[in-house]
Each structure stands twice: as C-alpha cells, then as structure tokens.
Amino acid sequence: MKLKAEQLDSHLDKGLSPVYMLTGDEPLLMQECADQIRSQARKRGFGDREVFHVESGFNWEQVLASANSLSLFAEQKLLDVRLSGKPNDQGSKALLEYASRPPQDTVLLLTLPKLDSSAMKAKWVNAIEQAGVLIQIWPMDAQGLPRWLAQRAKQKGLRLTTAAVEVLAQRVEGNLLAAMQELDMLALVSDGAEIDDEQILDLVGNHARHDVYDLCRVAFSGDWPATLRILSHLRQDGAEPTLMLWALTRELRDLLQLLRLQRDGMNFDNACRQARIFPQQRQIPLRKAAQRSRPALLMALLRQAQQLDVFSKTGQTALFWTELELWLSHLTGHPLPLPFYRQ
Structure with missing residues (x-):
C-alpha cells in the first residue's frame, strides 16, 4: 500500500508490515520515518538488526541469505537496506523474489533517493507496494x-x-x-x-546562505524562483563570476554528454555511470534538465557562456549579472528574451 509520511504513525500503531520502502530527497523526513519504523520494530521484539549499504558490486544474495537464516540472538530481525540509487538487475530480481514470499518474523526496510516516474513503475516496486508499504517523501515546498x-x-x-x-x-x-x-x-x-x-x-540566524553549487542545483532542476533568489544572494555576497561560470558550464557539458548517450540508446542511470557523474544528489537536477531541455538550446547557452566570461573579465560587471539572469532563465525553462538564441 502507499502511505504519506504523516500517516505512518497511525499505521505503525496497528502493527508492522513485512516490507517498507522509503524513497525521497528530504533527509530529515526520510530519517524520521526510518527511525519510526526501527523504533516500532524494537518495541515489537525485532531485536536483531542487520544493516546493508548497497554500493557498486553489492551482492544481493547476502540480503536473501540473511532473511532466510535464523538469528542466534533473536527470533525476529530487521533488515535495514540503504541504497544510493535504484537497484541493478540483480537487486531488482532479489527484491521481486523477496516481496513475493516475505519471510516470517522479518521486516525489510529499504531507503533510497527519489526515483523517477519510470523507475516507480518497475515490477519490483509494484511487488514491494503489494507486499508492504511504500512511502514517497517529497521536499517541503514554500507553501x-x-x-x-x-x-x-x-x-x-x-x-x-x-x-x-x-x-x-x-x-x-x-x-x-x-x-x-x-x-x-x-x-x-x-x-x-x-x-x-x-x-x-x-x-534566529539567517540560513539563506548559498554557494555556486546551490545555484547549479536549482537552475538545472528548473526552479526559476529559487534560482533568482540564490543569484541575488550570490551577487550581494560578491560571488566570483569566473567560478560561477565554471560550475554552470561544467554541468552544462555533462548534461549534453548525457543527452548524447541517451540518444544512443543508454538509459539515464547507465549514462551517469558512463560519464562518471556522481553522487546521486548531483544526478537529480541533471535528470530533470535532461527531461525538459533540447540540445540546440544547451549548445546556444554554452556559446553564450563565452560572452559572459568576456563580460566578467573586462570589468562589465553589471552587464554580466544582467546577462547571467537571462541565461539562467532559459536554462530553467522559464525564458526571458535572449538575443543570442533563436528558435
């Protein structure tokens, strides 16, 4: 079944499901939900907990073997499996097998970053939802x-x-x-x-302090209001234009490479591995940008970045910031008039 994070408390009061899957990009809410499940498991006698960190080369047979083995210290166990992205083929098959016949006296807790819509339609996700509880945790919006x-x-x-x-x-x-x-x-x-x-x-201290990497994250995610806000903060704080352009064009080149790999038939996750784009938090904005951006626009932005570099190095500071705002409006998918790009 699917639950919202705020429904988890009342659900746990009624008992534990054999499988829980938490997916999202809000660390505090993810941690709190996971802690609620762990705490309830302890209260209900699941005294043995095994933690698995799923990284490249992880052997999923370890999880299946642990699920089917008896603990020396407790009759009930919690398998705490933490992923940095969606599982590979071996992992998908293992989770599908597990969800089809969940072992008695065992609870499986899966935590992983937000999955895109295609990944959420996978058979293993559907099997988890049918066997237990699926909770998608969304970032907190301004409202x-x-x-x-x-x-x-x-x-x-x-x-x-x-x-x-x-x-x-x-x-x-x-x-x-x-x-x-x-x-x-x-x-x-x-x-x-x-x-x-x-x-x-x-x-209360002002936590609205940002760096160029925050600008990259929100701009490539397509969040125009946040992009404007962070750009204003960076300008007020005297951010270095050269560093900003370096970070933005690096992401832009990586995005173009991902689009080329996808055009050649590679899915996004494999394209990230091929292009060596890590960690997961860096992939998320690029995934969103890849879904909405056309290569022709990105190439135009890359060319215009050279002109922005000239503005920054020749003392045309005001023009640099004005043109950068226009540049970012096209990158986010909320274009203001830009003379250098014609459809």
Whole structure:
C-alpha cells in the first residue's frame, strides 16, 4: 500500500508490515520515518538488526541469505537496506523474489533517493507496494513549510504568531534540519511565552546562505524562483563570476554528454555511470534538465557562456549579472528574451 509520511504513525500503531520502502530527497523526513519504523520494530521484539549499504558490486544474495537464516540472538530481525540509487538487475530480481514470499518474523526496510516516474513503475516496486508499504517523501515546498513549522513548534510546546512562523520559514528557507535546531533553541529561551516575528528576527540566524553549487542545483532542476533568489544572494555576497561560470558550464557539458548517450540508446542511470557523474544528489537536477531541455538550446547557452566570461573579465560587471539572469532563465525553462538564441 502507499502511505504519506504523516500517516505512518497511525499505521505503525496497528502493527508492522513485512516490507517498507522509503524513497525521497528530504533527509530529515526520510530519517524520521526510518527511525519510526526501527523504533516500532524494537518495541515489537525485532531485536536483531542487520544493516546493508548497497554500493557498486553489492551482492544481493547476502540480503536473501540473511532473511532466510535464523538469528542466534533473536527470533525476529530487521533488515535495514540503504541504497544510493535504484537497484541493478540483480537487486531488482532479489527484491521481486523477496516481496513475493516475505519471510516470517522479518521486516525489510529499504531507503533510497527519489526515483523517477519510470523507475516507480518497475515490477519490483509494484511487488514491494503489494507486499508492504511504500512511502514517497517529497521536499517541503514554500507553501507547506509554514504549516510544517507550526506543527513542529506546537509539538515542542512553542507558541508562535502567524507572522513569526512566516519569518522563520524565510530564515530557514527549506532547510528542515536547520529549522529543527532553531525550534529547539526557541523552546529553550521562550519559557512558554508567545514569540512574535520581531523576536524571530532577533533570535534566529539567517540560513539563506548559498554557494555556486546551490545555484547549479536549482537552475538545472528548473526552479526559476529559487534560482533568482540564490543569484541575488550570490551577487550581494560578491560571488566570483569566473567560478560561477565554471560550475554552470561544467554541468552544462555533462548534461549534453548525457543527452548524447541517451540518444544512443543508454538509459539515464547507465549514462551517469558512463560519464562518471556522481553522487546521486548531483544526478537529480541533471535528470530533470535532461527531461525538459533540447540540445540546440544547451549548445546556444554554452556559446553564450563565452560572452559572459568576456563580460566578467573586462570589468562589465553589471552587464554580466544582467546577462547571467537571462541565461539562467532559459536554462530553467522559464525564458526571458535572449538575443543570442533563436528558435
């Protein structure tokens, strides 16, 4: 069955399923869901836990063998399998076999990054969903963050005004780990009193600090509002244009290489391995860009990057930032008028 993360508590109160699969790119929420399952397993007598880190060359027979072997120390066990991407053919077959006949007295917990839509249609994913529980964890969007902060604040006994929640959301800017740290701090200093927006401004650090790699991530992901916001922060912080162009054009060249490999019949994951593009967090924005971008546009962007480099090296700073904003608008798929590109 499919569940939302917020439904996991009530589900676990009723008992454990034989298989759980958590997939997503929000570290805090992934960790919390996994911890809930582990904690409930311990309470229900699953005293033996084996952890498997799935990397290149991993032998999936280890998981199957462990599932079918009796523990010397406990009658029930939790198999904690942590993947850095979707499983290979051997792994897919092993998981399909496992889900078709889950062993008694064993719980399998799979955690892995967000899978694309085609991977979610795989037979092994469907088998996991039929045998147990599938939870997809999505990044917190700008609309959902204030509501999430208000809920977490209430859990910690904090009383925040609506304006305080809004300011806190702006300060942490989607960084849920930072948000939890700030809520813990506020719980210590508030002493039960209501906290307003002015106090948030005084007490909470600004976590909206970005580097060029953040710019690459949101731009190639196609998030135009976040791209504009981070670009503004980088400009205010005096970011080095040469470094920015180097990072952006490196990703652009890698994206073009991935598209060439895909055109030759290779799937995205194999193309990343062929092009040696790691880790998974770097592949995610490139995957999104590959799905929406045309090579002709990317080649035009690559050529225009040379002109941007000239602007940066000849002291035309204002023109550089203006043209870079236009350049990024096309990269994100939200084009503003650009003179150098004609369809």
